[in-house]
Amino acid sequence: MKFSLKEKSLVEIHRICALGWEDSSPDTNGVRVFSNVDEDSISFPSEKYEADSNSSESEGIWSEIRARKIATLLKNRGIDVIWEIGAGHGNMAIPLAEEAIATIPIEPLYSGARALSSKGFHSYAQTLDQLNLPDNCLEAVGIFDVLEHLPNPEIVLNEIYRILKPGGVLLTSVPAYQWLFSDFDLQIGHFRRYSRKSLFKLLNESNFKQVRISNLFFIFIAPALILRRFPYLMGIRRRKKASVPTSENFLIKFLTPILRIFLLVEMRMRIPLGLSIFSEATK
Known part of the structure; x- marks a missing residue:
């Protein structure tokens, strides 16, 4: 029997x-909230979500x-559901749906969780620890472009380890190379690159x-170096409230x-x- 996402x-x-485990009931926006999140503590510009609740990142x-x-990777393991931490507006959950992978998003910024809920996802406006999931219960967890936003990433990794089943998989992506660090990273709340x-x-x-590491997006290294790192080294700074570049950029779309x-x-x-480092790790 085939199931919908x-x-x-x-x-x-x-x-x-x-x-x-006891799930929480959805609020009027369809978002599930166990306890309030201090959004000021989240190292990501929430105005990016507030400015455009129909973000098209997922189309990039x-x-x-x-x-x-x-x-x-998931299909090779016979997995078709993944819990995603820091899911944003769905820039991974939406294209994963196109690949027949169901995503359960955990997003601490309410605006992101609300956007995901409006698209039919069973979304949580929480941090992972607030869900208090049972030990050894999940087959797959994804945390994509999130670890660089955390001052102490080992805290969330320890929680992921606790809730993964033995043999469960953690999929991760992070931005590559500290020598590419620029004000682009500062503006979107990066503590580091990897x-x-x-x-x-x-x-x-x-x-x-069984940690397997690979790179993606080799062809974007030179543009990042020229358009971000070199200006940063020369003291050229973006406007403080400049929008974060997205796939809407005309040249990229063209x-x-x-x-x-x-x-x-x-x-x-x-x-x-490559500009992004990807990992597959097993408990």
Whole structure:
């Protein structure tokens, strides 16, 4: 019997509840809230969500290519549901749905959780620890472009380790190379960028095993260096409230058909360099 994505999510929630967990009821916006989140403590510009509740990040080539990689890894493991921490407006949940992967989003900023709920997701406006999920209960957790926003990422990784089943998988992505750090990173709340070595070390120290590290988006390194890092080194700063670049950028949209071909080829070649570092780790 085939289930819709919404049905898959409900089956997953019912499975967790059968372990003794109690889900919260949705509010008037369909968002589930266990306890209030101090949004001022979240290292991400909430005005980015408030300014455009219909963010089109999910339509970008970046999200599309990464979603294909994630879906392939999950399907190879026989998994079709993933819990995503820091899901934003759905820049991964939406393209994953196109790949027949159901996502249960956990997003601490209410505006993001509300946007996801409006798109039919079973969304939580929470931090992971506030859900108090049972030990050893999840098969797959994703945390994409989030660890760099956390002053102490090992805290959330320890919680993920607790709730994953033995043999469960954690999928992670982070921005690459501290030498590319710029005011772009500062404006969107990054504490750091990562190397393959530093990400591996972080996951290993959080007890994850069989850590596989790869890179994505090699072709974006040079533009990031020229358009972000060099101006930053020269003392050129963006306006404080400048909008965060998204896939709506005209040039990226214009070049998307060509970029798609290059990125799909790049992914098959497994080039050990790229603007994003991706990891697959097992409990």
